[in-house]
Amino acid sequence: MGHIKSRHLLYHSLANMIAQGVGISASFAGLNLISTPMRLALLAWHRESEFSADRAALIASGNPYHVASMLAMLGGISNRPISESTSLLEGIANVFMSHPILKERVNAVFRFSNSEEYSSIVRKSNYRRMLSNAFTPICQFCGSPKAIEAIFCPECRKSQA
Numbered sequence: 001m002g003h004i005k006s007r008h009l010l011y012h013s014l015a016n017m018i019a020q021g022v023g024i025s026a027s028f029a030g031l032n033l034i035s036t037p038m039r040l041a042l043l044a045w046h047r048e049s050e051f052s053a054d055r056a057a058l059i060a061s062g063n064p065y066h067v068a069s070m071l072a073m074l075g076g077i078s079n080r081p082i083s084e085s086t087s088l089l090e091g092i093a094n095v096f097m098s099h100p101i102l103k104e105r106v107n108a109v110f111r112f113s114n115s116e117e118y119s120s121i122v123r124k125s126n127y128r129r130m131l132s133n134a135f136t137p138i139c140q141f142c143g144s145p146k147a148i149e150a151i152f153c154p155e156c157r158k159s160q161a
């Protein structure tokens, strides 16, 4: 979902085609559409886009262990969720020992989860959610109809902000 929301899919498809050698056969057909430096840049971008999608997964789930679990399951490392206790027992780095690229991605997710940038995103997201709850035509507590701009419910009198 992070890839879709970040509009990665077109370039992802191109990078996958290059990685699978489609570009080479296309150049044999006289369709050398993408130069070598562009191919290398695209492959580098492809790698970085995985880190962006992992960050999106953290923002959506709010829990770095959920992202680690997703990567472990998609990578075929584990079919059980990774929790804080898994991490304490085995060490998260040991879980991903056999998959250095996934290990690097998981480490990046945990670093990002402790960053000021992530805290700021969570604060903004919570604020936006609070505003969207407040600016609806229905009271978020009793469900009574209310004016969109009304801060207090006319029925139960609770503050909507």
Ligand SMILES: [Zn+2]
Binding pocket: 139, 140, 141, 142, 143, 144, 153, 154, 155, 156, 157, 158
């Ligand atoms: Zn109400």
